[in-house]
Amino acid sequence: MASQVRGRVGWIVELSGIDWPGNLTFMLFLAGCNFRCPYCQNGGIIPLDSGYEVTVGDVMMEVERSLKLIDALGVSGGEPTLQPRFVESLFEAAKKYGLQTFMNTNGSNPELLDHLFERELLDYVALDVKAPLRSDLYGKVIGEAIPGSVAVENLKRSMDVCRGYGRRFEARTTIVPGLTDNPEYVEMIAYVLKNYDCVYVLQQFSPYGDILDSRYRLLEPTPEDILRGLAEVASNTGLREVCIRYRGGMVRVT
Numbered sequence: 001m002a003s004q005v006r007g008r009v010g011w012i013v014e015l016s017g018i019d020w021p022g023n024l025t026f027m028l029f030l031a032g033c034n035f036r037c038p039y040c041q042n043g044g045i046i047p048l049d050s051g052y053e054v055t056v057g058d059v060m061m062e063v064e065r066s067l068k069l070i071d072a073l074g075v076s077g078g079e080p081t082l083q084p085r086f087v088e089s090l091f092e093a094a095k096k097y098g099l100q101t102f103m104n105t106n107g108s109n110p111e112l113l114d115h116l117f118e119r120e121l122l123d124y125v126a127l128d129v130k131a132p133l134r135s136d137l138y139g140k141v142i143g144e145a146i147p148g149s150v151a152v153e154n155l156k157r158s159m160d161v162c163r164g165y166g167r168r169f170e171a172r173t174t175i176v177p178g179l180t181d182n183p184e185y186v187e188m189i190a191y192v193l194k195n196y197d198c199v200y201v202l203q204q205f206s207p208y209g210d211i212l213d214s215r216y217r218l219l220e221p222t223p224e225d226i227l228r229g230l231a232e233v234a235s236n237t238g239l240r241e242v243c244i245r246y247r248g249g250m251v252r253v254t
């Protein structure tokens with residue numbers, strides 16, 4: 001029975017207005033990730049056996065209590081596509097309640113995206129584009145957890161899946177001082193994104209939360225003027241919609 005499908009969750013945010021801008025979303029942050037980005041703020045839920053176990057039925061009982069307030073159910077992590085059956089069952093249940101569905105993924109499972117779009121279970125995707133799509137650069141930013149070439153190939157295929165279904169998506173790059181704040185990197189990413197229908201969001205790194213690599217706790221948050229400058233670099237490529245996301249919220253720059 002779909003309601004008995006089990007998954008591991010790090011935590012739940014019953015009402016989020018920031019994960020999917022414009023929507024009030026019941027968000028689950030799923031346990032387990034196949035990347036090891038050193039700046040990750042959710043380090044405690046990277047192991048696959050972290051968090052706690054729930055069933056889809058357990059989650060939907062909580063969703064029911066928030067139904068009057070929310071319009072969507074979303075998954076993030078960790079990397080939600082590592083628990084494909086759980087995510088699919090959650091989205092099936094959400095659709096029965098008339099909710100929209102959202103996923104934030106690192107792009108490593110294009111097959112699941114394809115499957116969910118085909119079944120009309122997924123409405124909107126935020127894809128992490130962590131670095132220029134070059135194996136060496138990508139591998140470094142994801143902590144060499146898997147070969148950079150594999151991560152890049154899967155990400156490209158994920159973007160292609162979105163395009164194949166005519167889906168606009170959000171592409172997100174976290175701007176980390178000394179790691180991804182190079183204007184050339186942002187320019188390289190923007191030139192790739194021009195081939196897709198997407199909004200490009202440059203996210204502020206902040207050294208709070210459960211940072212995976214302790215050295216990154218010593219950094220300052222990415223300054224707002226750096227984010228704005230990099231957004232200009234991205235928009236100068238001709239990319240149409242570029243935003244920054246920082247402590248003050250999300251702002252469209254171009």
Ligand code: SF4
Pocket residue numbers: 033034035036037039040041042046077078079106
């Ligand atoms: S920031 Fe990297 S390591 Fe952390 S959850 Fe996202 S993909 Fe995984």
